[in-house]
Amino acid sequence: MDCHSRAAGESEAVSGAVVALVGQPNVGKSVLFHRLTGMRVAVGNYPGTTVEVATAAASFRPGWRILDTPGVLTFPSRTEDEQVAAAALLDPDLRAVVHVGDAKHLRRTLQLTLQLAETGLPMVLALNMADENASWGVDIDPGQLSAALGIPVVETVATNGHGLATLAERIRDCPPAAAHVRYPRSVEDAVAELAAGLPPARVRSRSLALLFLAGDPVAERWLAGRLDGTALAAAVDRRARLTSELGGPVPSVLRAARAAAADRILAAAAPAGPSRRPRLQTRLGRAAMHPVLGLPIMVAALAAMFWFVGVFGAGVLVDLLETQLFAEAVNPAITGWVERVVPFDAARDLIVGPYGLWTMGMTYALALILPIVTTFFLAFGVLEDSGYLPRVAVLTNRVFKSMGLNGRAVIPMVLGLGCVTMATLTTRTLDGRRDRILVTFLLALAIPCSAQLGVVVGLLAGVSAAAVAIWSLVVLVVLVGVGWLAAQLIPGSRTPLVTEMPPLRIPRLGGVAVRTVARLEWYLTEVIPIFLVGSLVVFALDLSGILGAIIDWAEPVVVGWLGLPAATATAFVMGFLRRDFGAAGLFAMAGAGLLTAPQLLVAMITLTLFVPCIASVLMIARERGAGAAAAIVGVAMPLAFAVGGVAARVLDAVGWTG
């Protein structure tokens, strides 16, 4: 993958030039990206971040690559997404910038155009969704806009390809942008002073100075790596002086000047027209976030998603692949072959033993997680493109407010019911590090994945409806209670919900399919090693006898504190390492009548609150860092046993027998 090879040697020049698509969220950047490139798309993390970016060869010019940057609302960059966009602008390989704007939000678009044009990079403005704008009844004069901005302006409709040939032509030979916003005198003085001492960059030093003065962290890091200590200190000092001269934050002064400039251009190029009545699309979008009407729509949408990922993917497909294809055909064949070829017992076990690289690692990655991931990426791609996700965030905001989160947390939480490992991956769509850690923690603790749900429902439904109700209540109380407590303890303040409601659109299946395939490629190359490492760890634990020691050590806790038979300790530890072993153990014990109704309930509560599986722990370590993973596991495990033990005593005290 292109961006990964660049992560390895960042300074190394990449042959060919990069054209960056930059723009606000929901302007159709991704669709435009797929229109300007072929089918071979690489999706991966931008170097040093967890932000997903897509790159692909340009279809209109051999040797050029197109980079689809994440949505940027405005500069200075604040979110991780915006910082990736800012970093892309400072990339020395940058050939041109295509600012993708939504034609019907021309005022918002122009403010960002003016910011981007300050860089002096070769630049084109693509006014996308020109058709939607036309239906709002506003005429834009691209010629006049182009003259005012000093860059080519092309009206496009990415979904049907309108204007794309012209856009490709303009990208090939666009001149450096020349637009110039005049800022108040004190700002201009500071910019001139700073710009004189800046190292050469791909962007104009004026724009670098402006970004630095506005406090952009990417510009600051870039300069910190190139200026010596005294020069940097002087720059920081100059910024502080400007702030005190202005008597307020620098960005607010820059914003006001740019807004005024944008409004002047707007008045000339797109006089305000009459606004129309809301169309069907708008009305549908409003119904989907209506406090009453929206709820059944949300329940239906989330249920459909859960059914597709949790039941069809994690149930039907996994069953087909794991129990039928792998367990009955592939694994016996490979085991037979390895046993014939490999002479040593230990080496054979390493590959095809109970915790072997193939029988555990690859089987899990290919037969268990791959179908879940595929259905998940498809469903998520459709939801992402439809513009529905922000509406779910609006409807569920209040629930998550009590846990110190906002409505955006609903997506990982619902997905967690399918697979906590995958849901951990989607926590990167959340606003900040604090929200991500909090949701990751709650996912690991109190959200039962489909495997756990299968065991819980299978065993508790046989006891009584009351057992299921008690289990749900305990898990829910722990979820909200611990969420509330963790929100107080984790430093940082809650991010309030401020989000745009894009119009609802019908997703384009072609784009969703290409993105799904590209994400799957990323999964196969990046996540499978996690599973291999996981099976290696377990293999080593088993071989060295530590596994047996852990079970021995857990036994007194399980017997004395939880009041369960000793064999459940093995089922718990096994369930964490290999979920099929754990579930099979519990089902066998229940079938043999070894567990009473209260014991089953206690076992299920503990199992649910337990960290789901070793893959999820490794995923947490990969996404949040080893320290965070250790902290999460260190809190979740004792908590699971504590709640289980308290539940056992309470059930005993009230004499509950099912």
Next chain:
Amino acid sequence: MIRLATCSLCGHRFDPAAGQACASCPIAPNCSLVCCPRCGHVGVDPGRSRLARALLRLQAGRSATGRSAAGRSLADLPRDAEAKVTGVAPALGDELIGRLHAYGLTPGCDVAVIQRRPVIVLAVDRTELAIEEDIARHIAVETES
């Protein structure tokens, strides 16, 4: 900050948080009621009672149209109301103000309230924007008429 309450019986203005009348009260001093230190009339302290706050909010939503235009925030507007933004309080922080600005919500812009619950959704130009009530409180508006 001292938030004064007005006794609904005698009109005396006092600070309910000080609990002047609570010392002589035989019941728990931390209840959500508050007594007027002058006449002893029992009132509800909306600062302490969640339920009272919710009821007051509901009433505010209903009767917001009837109130004076001065000193209003976005959070006070009823559904379907249209207004002009007059100011965004610096208390929101420059980062958030910058985001609102990028969405088009700046002093001088026209807004229409699409819905109030569970989160306030506004139409700003052609952008639909969801913001929490706590943020809307910091955005001053004026309505025509």
